[in-house]
């Protein structure tokens with residue numbers, strides 16, 4: 577079976593040099609191995625994703641010389657599949673709703689931090705500090721029926737109890753230079769949100785479902801997602817999904833050494849193209865043959 581790779585941008589801003597690096601690595605690796613390259617549009621967040629960004633993605637990638645299979649999978653067209661996966665986890669008793677607003681969560685974290693250190697996830701966000709797991713079924717039903725907004729969280733302790741000693745196969749360097757089998761450490765993320773009242777999914781959930789459904793065998797993506805792979809392995813296990821290999825690559829940084837952001841300025845692919853740069857010059861600038 578030929579390898580299956582994918583590039584999975586979110587159309588919530590313009591593409592920059594970092595996206596180009598990831599897309600070209602996937603493209604080059606697919607070509608070198610006689611594999612397939614899929615493009616997936618990760619557009620589950622209707623408040624941030626816009627059609628003009630999606631149109632620009634196709635334009636920028638074509639300019640880079642990429643070719644991908646069609647039809648392109650757009651996550652917003654598959655919300656029911658994600659909803660069903662959350663239901664399956666709920667049937668296993670692994671999901672609970674929490675009702676605190678962002679402001680309430682911030683207040684609870686501040687309260688906890690006033691008494692000592694409150695743990696943060698690998699991205700630096702505080703773990704969920706609330707007690708929603710302990711609400712009674714009746715209280716949950718009452719709050720949901722009242723129309724209150726809610727998040728559906730994974731009960732991490734219960735989930736890990738069903739999936740001990742998970743690991744993934746890392747072919748890239750990762751942030752600590754380790755390759756081979758990497759032990760997953762999902763507890764570091766706490767009770768992650770897998771869906772919300774208004775959006776029946778999340779990045780973590782959709783990415784594992786789609787990678788499995790599309791038969792992706794090798795996930796090539798930035799090392800900023802290295803630690804998230806722990807959550808992805810756990811969800812794959814709980815949902816009985818196939819496990820791809822991972823290759824986390826270095827990030828392209830700006831002159832100050834910072835990760836590139838969505839407000840692209842000088843590193844935007846559109847701007848570079850308008851400045852007269854060719855795709856071959858762009859490859860050289862980011863260290864690709």
Ligand code: GLU
Pocket residue numbers: 584585586618783796797798801
């Ligand atoms: N959609 C994610 C992003 O644009 C990438 C997801 C992935 O490669 O797993 O950052």
